[in-house]
Amino acid sequence: MTTRRRDWPLITGLLLLSAVPTFGGALRVAALSGGEVTPANERFFAAPVPVLLHIVAAVAFSVLGALQFAPGFRARHRTWHRRTGRVLVLCGLTVAATGWWMNASYPLPPGDGPLLMALRYLFAAAMFGSIAAGFLTIRQRRIRQHRAWMMRGYAIGQGAGTQAVLLSTWMLAVGPTTELSRAALMGAAWTLNLAIAEWLIRRRHPVPAVPTRATKLVEA
Template identity: 30%
Template sequence: MLMQRASTGLFWFLSIVIAALAFVVVTLATAIGFDQAAPHLVHYLDSEKLPLYAHIVFAPLALLLAPFQFWAGLRNGHRRIHRAIGYAYAVSIAIAAIGSLLMLPRFQGSTWATTGFALLAVIWVATTARAFLLARARRIAAHRAWMMRSAALTFAAVVLRLMMLPLMATGMPMLKTYDITAWASWLLPLLVVEWLLRRPGRMVQQPV
């Protein structure tokens, strides 16, 4: 129980902090210029400015909203708010994922990294859509399982940054780190969620 509370608290903390930092970067980039606040994104401004903003605004929003979907007090006591946040979360993911896919032709990383990010965007939308449809069908246990998968993919934004910093500290260029993080950032949290769902005494008791 203690470990579960600690992991839940860490999920809340990292999601909110990374989302807040992302919003700060977006605000600074808009105010003082991407060349000063986010130079690695400058090359998208010529032809992919709208997809860029779609991704850097709505991906952090999805990350910020994700923990609230697992707040039992909100879910059980304020279902309308829970559903409203769920809609906002799903729409944010759709917009952010489409934005990222439209940005990929200008992505300067390797084909391997590009493929990893493309798969992340597609699976991110697919898992979230599955969770949404299950909620509409009142299959609540299965809905929660797929929401966990969706949240794991949303949390890739956190894992990517936590992995990128030590990799860059070793001298690895940012673009090179994507060869690792474009896959590991979402495969690792997704594997953790699958283990949680399938272990004995798992949280979800119905077929997923």
């Protein structure tokens, strides 16, 4: 029972972080389905399939991933963890690949610029590479490395939630974003998520210190 109680703050926090982009994605799907063209979505109407795949895969990746990273839940449902993990790998790779494709193919919306485009390329590639590494390491039964890589990929995938928080806070405290401040906040969200993931990885499995010559002399 104690383990279950420890799981809930993590699961709840990750689901709350997923709520805003999930709601935004649902609104975008509804707008595309209804044929409502707005300045925010007009670039998607010429090729709607990638954005629809991106939204569906991102929602599944963020929601199911919240359960995958709860240690107690994972330990009690190992079969579910393995089966859902395959789905998550597919969803995560789809999110990264469609994000890259949209960045390359769709016109830049108002307020975005070359810096944000470069950041999207960078983090989409990092997400794809992390999840691919997570898949390869679990095939090799390298459990610790698998968890670390999947945590990194999930952290990048959850960037949309953190971006919503940072952008909303900026809007309330400062006002509308500029092209530069928007890019900086979006990049800060991805970086913050990755930094937290790295901290958790190293907290669970600290990197052993490399003994120096002075240390060896003292120990001798």
